Amino acid sequence: MADFDVDLFVIGAGSGGTRAARIASGHGARVMIAEEDRIGGTCVIRGCVPKKLFVYASRFAEDFEDAAGFGWTLPGEPRFDWPTLRDAVANEVTRLSGLYRKGLEGAKVQIREERAVVEGPHEVRLQKTGELVRARHILVATGGWPTFEPPIPGGELGISSNEIFHLPQLPKRMLVVGGGYIALEFASLFARLGVAVTLLHRGDNILRGFDEDVRVRLRDALKEAGITLRLGCTVDRIEELPDGSRRAHCAHGDPIEAEVVLVATGRRPNTKGLGLEAAGVKLGPVGEVMVDENSASSVPSIHAVGDVTNRVNLTPVAIREGHAFADSVFGGKPWTVDHLTVASAVFTTPEIGSVGLTEQQAYAAGYELSVFESAFRPMKATISGRQERIYMKLIVDKKSDRVLGVHILGHDAGEIIQAVGIAVTMGATKADFDRTVALHPSAAEELVTMRTPRA
Structure with a gap:
């Protein structure tokens, strides 16, 4: 035991990492966790939680309309205020991040708010302080990161789902690039908030991987909601116009002008610059940590859970993977996660x-x-x-x-x-x-x- 500073070092304080840290500590392990951004990870800070709150807000417009048929008369025309929603959601995110911190502190997990890089099978270097931590086990739980695939000229003029929650004002026009669930959710909610939304996707239909009958019906429903769909098309370049808006030039058809271009073409495992390959960890074709059913990498002392493994990229799956890892390695209760039937x-x-x-x-x-x-x-x-x-x-x-x-x-x-x-x-x-x-x-x-x- 004296050879190691901690029994477990967790890189990434998102849902999977915090669950693993808390459970491992509960089993008696000495645990340290490092997070270079905000505690809570993608789901809490810039993902499913704030997005779902935005979705709720977007549905009130139809609720107000529907109320009339049930005998309700509203005192005036409903009016939406973007800063009120944006700031309320930001406050809730801050509250939840604080709860994640309290959970870690209550479990006696040491917290380091800085970037951590793997330097060997048992070594992690903290980048701000330069501290080298020797750990019996290392858990990588750094999640995923938005990508613009393939890169195009002017791509930096677009924003990702990371920035969409902090727009200074609600745009009149928005171009959403992508056909997956992130692109569709934001296209849908912003259209219901009154934004003129165009969704551009290179495929011939949206939501690849879902049931075909559902895909077709959702596509038609989005059209009915006023979203302009341009399928089978890609963006060649984006330019900034004198008034600060963007113009996206497409491979087919007329260019599209919008105040905001949201690029939601995919996410990649967040492993760049973590030092994993130098430590002997095998990575997959998109940078994912290759793991077995026990979340163990090619280096026995290094494990990984959540989106960084590119298995089933959902928050509850990351939580269960983190829990299974901690129980198996530190609790003497080995079990694995079934990835086959996940709602x-x-x-x-x-x-x-x-x-x-x-x-x-x-x-x-x-x-x-x-x-x-x-x-x-x-x-x-x-x-x-x-x-x-x-x-x-x-x-x-x-x-x-x-x-x-x-x-x-x-x-x-x-x-x-x-x-x-x-x-x-x-x-x-x-x-x-x-x-x-x-x-x-x-x-x-x-x-x-x-x-x-x-x-």
Whole structure:
């Protein structure tokens, strides 16, 4: 023990790193954690938490409109104030970051607020103070970082999802470059805040990797919400105009002018300059730390969890990976994370909830399928007059009757899919769904009342 300053050194105080640090300390390990930015990581500081608060704000416009159909008369025209939202969200982020700090302090984890670089299998160098820390185990939990792929002239004139939360004023026009969930969520919420949004994506459809029926319906819903979609197109260069706005020149079609260009073309594991390769750690093609099912790298004393491993890049997955690592290495209770059945949500409006295999993935895996689906107008819309639809889909293995996947597009899809994820993870069959009594009236009851498979 005397050969090491700490038992565990964690690089990165995001969700996965802080969970690992706290659990390891609870098992009696001496733990130090380093964070060069703000404690809390991507999710708390510049990701899912502030974004979800923005999503809530964006949905009030339709709520005000819908209220009239239910007999409500508002005293005046609703008015949105961007600085109020921006600053309220920033304050909540600060509060949550403080709670993360208190959690680490309460667990007696030593905190170093500076960059840390790996110098060997057991050595970490703190960059501000120059302190060299010898650790029995090192955990890399540095997450991911936005990228503009491929780099283009004028790319620096765009902003990433890191900066979008701090705009000095709400733009009148915004160009969003990308077709993944981050691009779509911001395009959706800003359009509902009154911004004229154009979304440009190089693919022929949005949201690659999700079920095809859901992708098509979300694409149509975004168009209906007033978002201009330009698919099959790329940005060649961006220039700044005399008034400070941007003009994006596209490979096909007219250029696009906007006050803000949000580049959401992907994220890469945040391993650049960490010294991992020099320490013998094998990295993958996009810079990810290559790990086994126990989150161990090619160097036995160095582990990695979360987005930096590029496995399933979701906050709850990073938390479970960090917990499993700490229990396994320091608690004498080894276990691993199942990455196969993980529920996810896309907080567009309408939102997506998904768990398990898509129809395309299931066919590719060789299953013979029964596919059940339902599309209907939600009860609320019958009086509000809004022409929205909810879509639900069950992917069922004909041979075993097991539900392989569930996909929902519509209001509260994320909330619904969390509960459904329990059933799918447990291996529920379609018969299990069928014998579950429906909760009426609700949208979710459709999941247990679908009886006839698609022809």
